[in-house]
Amino acid sequence: xxxxxxxxxxxxxxxxxxxxxxxxxxxxxxxxxxxxxxxxxxxxxxxxxxxxxxxxxxxxxxxxxxxxxxxxxxxxxxxxxxxxxxxxxxxxxxxxxxxxxxxxxxxxxxxxxxxxxxxxxxxxxxxxxxxxxxxxxxxxxxxxxxxxxxxxxxxxxxxxxxxxxxxxxxxxxxxxxxxxxxxxxxxxxxxxxxxxxxxxxxxxxxxxxxxxxxxxxxxxxxxxxxxxxxxxxxxxxxxxxxxxxxxxxxxxxxxxxxxxxxxxxxxxxxxxxxxxxxxxxxxxxxxxxxxxxxxxxxxxxxxxxxxxxxxxxxxxxxxxxxx
Numbered sequence: 334x335x336x337x338x339x340x341x342x343x344x345x346x347x348x349x350x351x352x353x354x355x356x357x358x359x360x361x362x363x364x365x366x367x368x369x370x371x372x373x374x375x376x377x378x379x380x381x382x383x384x385x386x387x388x389x390x391x392x393x394x395x396x397x398x399x400x401x402x403x404x405x406x407x408x409x410x411x412x413x414x415x416x417x418x419x420x421x422x423x424x425x426x427x428x429x430x431x432x433x434x435x436x437x438x439x440x441x442x443x444x445x446x447x448x449x450x451x452x453x454x455x456x457x458x459x460x461x462x463x464x465x466x467x468x469x470x471x472x473x474x475x476x477x478x479x480x481x482x483x484x485x486x487x488x489x490x491x492x493x494x495x496x497x498x499x500x501x502x503x504x505x506x507x508x509x510x511x512x513x514x515x516x517x518x519x520x521x522x523x524x525x526x527x528x529x530x531x532x533x534x535x536x537x538x539x540x541x542x543x544x545x546x547x548x549x550x551x552x553x554x555x556x557x558x559x560x561x562x563x564x565x566x567x568x569x570x571x572x573x574x575x576x577x578x579x580x581x582x583x584x585x586x587x588x589x590x591x592x593x594x595x596x597x598x599x600x601x602x603x604x605x606x607x608x609x610x611x612x613x614x615x616x617x618x619x620x621x622x623x624x625x626x627x628x629x630x631x632x633x634x635x636x637x638x639x640x641x642x643x644x645x646x647x648x649x650x651x652x653x654x655x656x
Contacts, residue, residue, distance in 0.1 A: 370467070370469055378432045380429065382425070382428050396445075403423070441469050442467055481494075482577065483581075488585065495548050505566050556585055563575050
């Protein structure tokens with residue numbers, strides 16, 4: 334996996350999620366997307382559409398400014414807010430509506446909500462379909478200092494992310510966001526020191542703050558924790574300021590150990606086969622049968638001895654005869 338960190342000085346604007354959850358027609362809560370982009374770039378906001386016969390159109394709204402970005406009727410051309418004129422495009426793709434925002438500005442940092450407008454038996458109804466947090470990063474300002482810029486721990490280890498804020502106004506709120514692989518809010522801490530932690534980290538996150546210095550520690554890291562993490566501070570009435578970010582890539586220790594074990598077993602197996610082949614070669618070249626065969630008696634020697642004794646016993650002494 335290739336990781337590229339391109340997070341220079343950034344300024345972003347983040348708002349609290351609306352008090353109502355995004356839900357589909359059946360009341361199921363929708364997930365929240367986080368999109369991070371540079372000024373001047375384009376982004377796509379995906380709105381789910383159920384294709385109901387009662388559907389009249391789809392709204393794209395921003396929460397804090399409380400205005401409609403655009404309205405997309407089912408059978409007519411869309412109407413776009415003058416503030417977004419010539420910067421909005423849309424296309425229907427199956428059961429989704431793709432809305433593209435071009436030439437992003439820092440003021441476009443907002444919470445966008447897709448809501449579907451239905452008319453059921455002359456009873457108008459609006460259903461929230463999707464919430465998307467858009468973070469537009471400016472290239473000219475740096476509001477927070479964050480370290481380290483990157484970390485490469487092993488699974489099970491911990492990493493501490495330090496964020497130093499230039500100022501800490503009363504009522505400011507602190508965030509730790511992950512913005513690429515699994516975008517979302519990891520930690521949010523209010524000015525009353527009330528914190529909310531993402532369920533993905535549960536009891537694996539530690540937080541401490543002293544003055545303008547905040548430290549977030551992520552414990553028992555897992556491979557799926559690999560992402561880019563950004564510290565941010567929300568000041569009421571102004572854009573939320575952010576740091577450059579920390580790229581976190583967690584090593585796969587278990588797989589490395591497993592690979593080493595298999596390499597060791599393969600080496601032992603090869604050595605055993607080579608040794609067996611060497612032994613077979615030696616035994617093939619040496620005639621070992623003679624070392625294990627039972628020696629036969631020397632029949633020739635026995636026969637000669639017997640014949641010799643026999644000849645001696647029956648021989649007649651011609652000189653002993655009186656004849």
